[in-house]
Amino acid sequence: MDKYPSAEVVGTDLSPIQPKWMLQNIKFEVDDAGEKWTFKDEAFDFIHARNVSSGIRDWGHVMKEAFRCTAPDGYIELYENAVEVHCDDGSMKPDNGAKVFLDHLHESLTKIGRPPLDLPTMKALLQDAGRFLSYGMAAFMRVFGMGVDEAREICRGATRATRDKRTHMYGMYLRVWGRRPTEGEVA
Numbered sequence: 001m002d003k004y005p006s007a008e009v010v011g012t013d014l015s016p017i018q019p020k021w022m023l024q025n026i027k028f029e030v031d032d033a034g035e036k037w038t039f040k041d042e043a044f045d046f047i048h049a050r051n052v053s054s055g056i057r058d059w060g061h062v063m064k065e066a067f068r069c070t071a072p073d074g075y076i077e078l079y080e081n082a083v084e085v086h087c088d089d090g091s092m093k094p095d096n097g098a099k100v101f102l103d104h105l106h107e108s109l110t111k112i113g114r115p116p117l118d119l120p121t122m123k124a125l126l127q128d129a130g131r132f133l134s135y136g137m138a139a140f141m142r143v144f145g146m147g148v149d150e151a152r153e154i155c156r157g158a159t160r161a162t163r164d165k166r167t168h169m170y171g172m173y174l175r176v177w178g179r180r181p182t183e184g185e186v187a
Helices: 059-069 097-111 119-130 134-143 148-163
Strands: 009-013 026-030 044-050 070-079
């Protein structure tokens, strides 16, 4: 966050596991997102939740609090790893160690009332929090000049399509990373 010194970053976690040294514009608080949030209404421009689904029992409450604490024109981002493994070529057998592990993890989390989130559920959480149609609404209205009703109907059509179990579609989770080469490696 030294690139944006005027930004204030507040992180929360159930336990104090963060490093002692941090930039001056970053602070962590021990807090439980499943309880009433201590932040003021519209306090944040951006709320990011990463890999917390196994610790959340009442997503409706969490999203209501997130929506309350998000400023107008602000964003909420949910970032979860799917608790599943895929194989398109048949090379993964049913007894594959990673598959067995993730199947058991998924089942155990579901049994304790904290099922792993999937993409349609994540989208629905955002929409149900305050009719968060911002992904499409702003783009369709600003870029294409659509009216509110037309843009909203496209967003709702997408929601209906993702909930239709007759269509077997899935999204991809994209990640890239790189390593800066040493001087000797630069060609």
